[in-house]
Amino acid sequence: MADTALSSVPGSTRSPQVAASTAVGGATAMPATTTATSVTPPNSAASAQLTRQIPLTCSGHTRPVVQLQFSTLMHNSGYLLISACKDGMPQLRDGITGDWLGTFLGHKGAVWCARLSRDAFRAVTASADFSAKLWDTYSGAELLSFSHRHIVRSADFINESHIVTGGSEKVLRIFDLSQAGRGSNQCDAPALELEGHQGAIRHVCWDQARSVILSSGEDRNICVWDLRTPTPVHTFTTDEPIASMDLSGDGSYLTCTAGNSVKVWDAQSRQLVKSFTMPYEVSSVAIHPQHQTFVTGGRSDLWVRVYDFESGKEIELYKGHHGPVHAVNYSPDGEVYATGSEDGTIRLWQTTPGKTYGLWQTRKPKDDTLYYR
Numbered sequence: 246m247a248d249t250a251l252s253s254v255p256g257s258t259r260s261p262q263v264a265a266s267t268a269v270g271g272a273t274a275m276p277a278t279t280t281a282t283s284v285t286p287p288n289s290a291a292s293a294q295l296t297r298q299i300p301l302t303c304s305g306h307t308r309p310v311v312q313l314q315f316s317t318l319m320h321n322s323g324y325l326l327i328s329a330c331k332d333g334m335p336q337l338r339d340g341i342t343g344d345w346l347g348t349f350l351g352h353k354g355a356v357w358c359a360r361l362s363r364d365a366f367r368a369v370t371a372s373a374d375f376s377a378k379l380w381d382t383y384s385g386a387e388l389l390s391f392s393h394r395h396i397v398r399s400a401d402f403i404n405e406s407h408i409v410t411g412g413s414e415k416v417l418r419i420f421d422l423s424q425a426g427r428g429s430n431q432c433d434a435p436a437l438e439l440e441g442h443q444g445a446i447r448h449v450c451w452d453q454a455r456s457v458i459l460s461s462g463e464d465r466n467i468c469v470w471d472l473r474t475p476t477p478v479h480t481f482t483t484d485e486p487i488a489s490m491d492l493s494g495d496g497s498y499l500t501c502t503a504g505n506s507v508k509v510w511d512a513q514s515r516q517l518v519k520s521f522t523m524p525y526e527v528s529s530v531a532i533h534p535q536h537q538t539f540v541t542g543g544r545s546d547l548w549v550r551v552y553d554f555e556s557g558k559e560i561e562l563y564k565g566h567h568g569p570v571h572a573v574n575y576s577p578d579g580e581v582y583a584t585g586s587e588d589g590t591i592r593l594w595q596t597t598p599g600k601t602y603g604l605w606q607t608r609k610p611k612d613d614t615l616y617y618r
Contacts, residue, residue: 298598303593309330311330312329312358312359333374355372360400379391409449419435459499467499484504529571549594
């Protein structure tokens with residue numbers, strides 16, 4: 246891939262390579278595509294502002310897209326987008342244009358989670374094939390594979406030196422990455438194991454600001470782990486099963502969706518600061534980097550909604566996906582948010598519809614419609 250990955254991103258220190266049909270692992274694959282689809286929100290009394298929006302539709306996956314993550318801003322003000330999919334082939338894209346950069350090949354089951362390191366040089370994936378894998382995003386090489394005894398649902402980087410994984414074994418595992426590049430790529434022995442969840446672990450993430458791990462499980466608990474202690478230092482409990490968990494980009498807020506509710510905690514004080522009850526089942530949520538808005542994906546009605554963060558008032562409402570919206574995530578500059586769906590597509594939406602940005606440009610014909618260049 247990379248010859249297909251970061252090397253083809255504008256501003257990269259490597260020379261651009263042709264990525265038209267190259268995939269990770271030496272195999273070939275049809276390139277994913279990015280198209281524009283006009284979506285007009287329906288008439289809805291609940292929507293304060295019905296805005297015409299033309300999202301970029303990124304195809305290439307063949308099964309449901311279950312998780313998305315943008316990288317941090319790179320030196321050229323660009324950023325990347327990585328996606329996890331049940332087709333077992335996580336993909337890397339240019340986060341601004343949606344252009345396909347490469348596909349990581351090596352998993353033999355659904356990939357439930359894919360995340361980038363802070364410098365975007367490496368990626369970690371968690372899979373139903375009982376493994377997590379570490380990848381080089383430039384070369385596409387599989388650097389390390391971490392064996393488990395059951396499905397791995399989530400993984401994240403810890404200070405670039407370790408990863409944390411969680412899944413159906415109900416155990417958090419911490420692995421040392423120092424073995425990368427030392428011969429064998431198989432790593433079976435974790436440096437540390439943490440037990441505390443009574444159900445399968447669905448999500449894990451590293452809170453860089455406070456040096457703690459956050460994990461959510463089918464036991465309806467979100468646990469906070471300090472690596473110096475063997476048990477959780479704090480536990481949040483929800484009334485319904487947790488569908489998603491996310492930490493805002495600056496680490497200020499912890500959010501989760503459970504049933505029809507969206508809950509927001511202050512990550513420092515661990516106090517519940519906002520709780521919104523929606524008229525639909527919520528599958529995913531993400532907060533804008535400047536905390537102005539938050540976006541949700543619907544599990545039952547297939548809609549994408551944008552809300553004012555302070556009041557919870559619905560601002561925008563969009564339909565375009567043809568299945569539940571499993572994943573949402575804001576870009577690091579807040580200009581774009583991505584949605585991933587059961588329909589196998591990723592859509593990129595503008596935070597400010599009509600603004601000239603990336604592949605979007607505005608012009609002023611008779612009806613002031615937004616056009617795709």
